[in-house]
Amino acid sequence: MTSNPVLAELAHEPGVLSWRGGRYLLIRPETLAAVQRAVETTLGDAAAECFAAGGRAGGGRAASHLAGTPAERVERLIAMGSAIGWGEFSLDALTADRLAITVRRSPFAEAYGASSHPVCHVTRGVLEALTETVFGTRWPARETACLATGAGVCRFEAVRPPGR
Ligand SMILES: [Zn+2]
Numbered sequence: 001m002t003s004n005p006v007l008a009e010l011a012h013e014p015g016v017l018s019w020r021g022g023r024y025l026l027i028r029p030e031t032l033a034a035v036q037r038a039v040e041t042t043l044g045d046a047a048a049e050c051f052a053a054g055g056r057a058g059g060g061r062a063a064s065h066l067a068g069t070p071a072e073r074v075e076r077l078i079a080m081g082s083a084i085g086w087g088e089f090s091l092d093a094l095t096a097d098r099l100a101i102t103v104r105r106s107p108f109a110e111a112y113g114a115s116s117h118p119v120c121h122v123t124r125g126v127l128e129a130l131t132e133t134v135f136g137t138r139w140p141a142r143e144t145a146c147l148a149t150g151a152g153v154c155r156f157e158a159v160r161p162p163g164r
Helices: 005-009 029-064 070-083 107-112 121-135
Strands: 010-013 016-019 022-024 088-094 098-104 141-145 154-159
Touching (some): 005 010, 005 070, 070 088, 070 121, 098 121, 107 121, 121 141, 121 154
Antiparallel strands (some): 010 016, 088 098, 141 154
16 A cells, blocks of 8 residues: 555544545445436436536536646646545646546446446546646547446546637
């Protein structure tokens, strides 16, 4: 086990966990996977964007607290993702118009189980929020490979929209 900078600073008072003033909760990935499957049953393909919207909401708050250059802010957010158990994040590429990230052991994919399509929409939404906070415009992200579809890892790519 390696030291975890988030756990070291996690504050606890009865009924409340927080990190640097922002509230967190521990939740089993199976809970989220069950919600996701239920929403998919109701909404079909539209469910994916609902979960991405959730990721954007939480990711936007997390990214807004990051300081430094764009590269430093991206590195800090993906380190945060690893520290809070969203999988093992690594940065594959960051250029003026493209961000590529690999996530090993995504809890969303592991809990969801086998799927014909990528399932880590919450993570995708977080990365979209990160680009919006760091670059001033939201770069649409895609999950180009997912553990749930049989890939060994999940891969995400966000690309700056033309002319933005
Ligand atoms: Zn995935």
